[in-house]
Amino acid sequence: MPQNSTPIIIGVGQTMHRWDGSDVSAAPSPQGLMAEAAQLALADTGAADAVREAVDVLTAVRIFPDSMPGDNHPFGKCASLPHAVAARCGVTLKHAIYSEAGGNVPQALVNEFADKLFQGEAKAVILTGAEAIAATKTALRNGITLDWSDDHDGETEDRGWGAMLLDGFEIANGLGFPPITYPHFEHALRHRHGRTRAEHMQAMSELWAGFANVAETHPQSQFGRAFDAEFLATQSAENYPIADPYLKWHVAQDAVNQSAAVVMTTVGEANRLGIDPAKWVYLHGHAQATDYLVTERPDLSRSEAMAAALDVALDRAELEPDAVAHYDLYSCFPCAVSIAAEALGLDTQQRQPTITGGLPFFGGAGNNYSMHAIVTMVEKLRDHRDSYGLVLANGGFLSKEAVGVYSAQPVEQWTVYEDNPAQERVNAQPKTARVSESGTATIESYTISYKKGQPVRAVVIARMAEARVLASTPRDDRADGVFAALADQQHEPLGRTATIESDGQTNYVVQVD
Known part of the structure; x- marks a missing residue:
């Protein structure tokens, strides 16, 4: 007893x-x-x-x-x-x-x-x-x-x-809003599993279709609507981009x-x-x-x-x-x-x-x-x-x-x-060192956030030797080139080289090679 x-x-x-x-x-x-x-x-x-x-x-x-x-x-x-x-x-x-x-x-x-x-x-x-x-x-x-x-x-x-x-370094350089922060885990997970963007989109959407089916039967569900994986994986007026790789119905x-x-x-x-x-x-x-x-x-x-x-x-x-x-x-x-x-x-x-x-x-x-x-x-x-x-x-x-x-x-x-x-x-985990400095770095993860279907900001996490750099796009024409490079479906952004400009506190990604 x-x-x-x-x-x-x-x-x-x-x-x-x-x-x-x-x-x-x-x-x-x-x-x-x-x-x-x-x-x-x-x-x-x-x-x-x-x-x-x-x-x-x-x-x-x-x-x-x-x-x-x-x-x-x-x-x-x-x-x-x-x-x-x-x-x-x-x-x-x-x-x-x-x-x-x-x-x-x-x-x-x-x-x-x-x-x-x-x-x-x-x-x-x-x-x-x-x-x-x-x-x-x-x-x-x-x-x-x-x-x-x-x-x-x-x-x-x-x-x-x-x-x-989050600390000042992270907030100043683009992290904070959950739909902009979580994509960095998502792309890192995708990379570790060796998935293409299309493959990972399908995996996310199949997972979420199962969740939607459960919600449809729960009496206290706010939305209570089943979605299939095809709908969830496809950009549409009802399922528009939030932050790469997420469409609307991928997020809370x-x-x-x-x-x-x-x-x-x-x-x-x-x-x-x-x-x-x-x-x-x-x-x-x-x-x-x-x-x-x-x-x-x-x-x-x-x-x-x-x-x-x-x-x-x-x-x-x-x-x-x-x-x-x-x-x-x-x-x-x-x-x-x-x-x-x-x-x-x-x-x-x-x-x-x-x-x-x-x-x-x-x-x-x-x-x-x-x-x-x-x-x-x-x-x-x-x-x-x-x-x-x-x-x-x-x-x-x-x-x-x-x-x-x-x-x-x-x-x-x-x-x-x-x-x-x-x-x-x-x-007991080792902490990763972080830097704010100009130079080139290898992209570890990234996202592009969208408003009304248009890219408004990109954020990258990248490696410089044994340290990490976090950077976002500047508010000038250089951002357009970064958006285009990260969104290019023919070329995987992870592992590519990013050019970082820093004033010692704020870091900007100005080019992706």
């Missing part, structure tokens, strides 16, 4: 809204969506009133408008999102937390609160998050004014943005109104509250790790943080990858799935690596996407009680990884781990 202090998930809920702007009163807000998912999760426990009384911690996953500089709240904001949600749910809090930013956060919070519940630092916890980006875009497009302000306030642990995932779609929530407690508290053990799902193994800055990593085609976190979580669960029946690998871009699957030895043509349909098709609900994966995993494991499921949550630029291995099968002995072997593995 599990210990009374063993942490468990006892309730889950998720929602999706399609708001067309016709009824202003029906417009979803972030706090409204979070509260709706939290109420569903409370109801899912089968003892909502008793659990509501027991909840002493509520954590809201940081919304996108608060994950970047500037005032990004056209319709007002909450004084404290956790307290606004708690008030709507009728919950009195001892501790309110507003999480840091990152797609890894939902799984990292489950990992964190599993230990805190075991150690008696909380009785019952609600983890909830949402995005109403689609509603924001619909309202602004139609000149509709909404009121999302909320004065509910109280002591809140605001964890801020979290650690910087953030225009969603989605929310998801999880209720956690301990075995002893669940028994006291009268929660049916059929609701209980256990965390069998967990791990997390943070990688180096993008340009410091020794191999852009792999993620040591992913590989290490996956290995450690499975080791703690005493499982091999083949023993896991259900996977949800974070899917902001194809390379994130491919790199994780490769680390697991998972053949994605034989094993489906998503249970939701992923961020491009189910919906990229900001930092909270993986909460939907966890909710869906809990529902699946309740129906398949002897099986195991794994959720990999990714933040930043393959930067922050959190893994959870779940099952309805009990955990006999919970362990709080004081060490972090996954992080130790990451820290």
